[in-house]
Amino acid sequence: MDLKSAILEKHSKEQTDKIVRYVGHDKTRFNALMKIFLEGDKLLQQRAGWPLSYCAQAHPALAQPHLGKLLKLLERKDVHNAVTRNIVRLLQDVTIPPRYQGQVMNICFDFIADPQQLAAVKAFSLTILEHLADSYPDIIPELKLIIEERWPQETPAFHSRARKILKKYK
Known part of the structure; x- marks a missing residue:
């Protein structure tokens, strides 16, 4: 399959x-799809x-x-x-390495606090922050406040x- 054509x-x-x-679990095919997503024109990025x-x-x-x-x-x-x-959707399921956790928390907090942000992005961001709160309980009060x-x-x-x-963090 030609991924660009299929997209x-x-x-x-x-x-x-x-x-x-x-693509399945094939690393080479996944990397090809990722390359299209990261380097393609705007339409390819959106669709990939x-x-x-x-x-x-x-x-x-x-x-x-x-x-x-x-x-x-x-x-x-x-x-x-x-x-x-789509990036935020996939971050819900990926184990985020410690070196990126602070950056991801900041991004997600910005998303959920932004009145202009899309509902799906906010919902996915809440899930990511919930996962990270297990390792960083200090963020729970800020999360609840927002x-x-x-x-x-x-x-x-x-x-x-x-x-x-x-309910989880009463």
């Missing part, structure tokens, strides 16, 4: 699943993000070597929201994830 052919769940099945995040969910270890580059991309303000959403402050303005997706966190 551009059709943007659908069916096509995403086809790409995910093709969906299958990339699903591949990383199924095989988190494949994404591990690329975390530094993904975080650099995540911090840029000029990327399409699909890029941000959840409580943002609650009235937030979406059902935010409420669902936030409710779970508040």
Whole structure:
């Protein structure tokens, strides 16, 4: 399969699943998909993000070597929201090495506190912060405070994830 052609052919769940099945747990294919995501034009980046995040969910270890580059991309303000959403989606399932944990926490706190941020990005960020709070319990009070402050303005997706966190850290 030519990944670029497959990504551009059709943007659908069916096509995403086809790409995910093709990549599977193959490191070379995953790296090729990652290269398209990191280096492709804006349209390729947007479309490659969906299958990339699903591949990383199924095989988190494949994404591990690329975390530094993904975080650099995540911090840029000029990327399409699909890029941000799919990076944050895959970070939920990847074990974040200690050297990146502080950076990821800062990014996720910024996302959940931003009234303009997409609901999915906030929901995924809450999950990431919940995972990191197990290793860094000092972030729990700040996490709870932001959840409580943002609650009235937030979406059902935010409420669902936030409710779970508040219950866990009563």
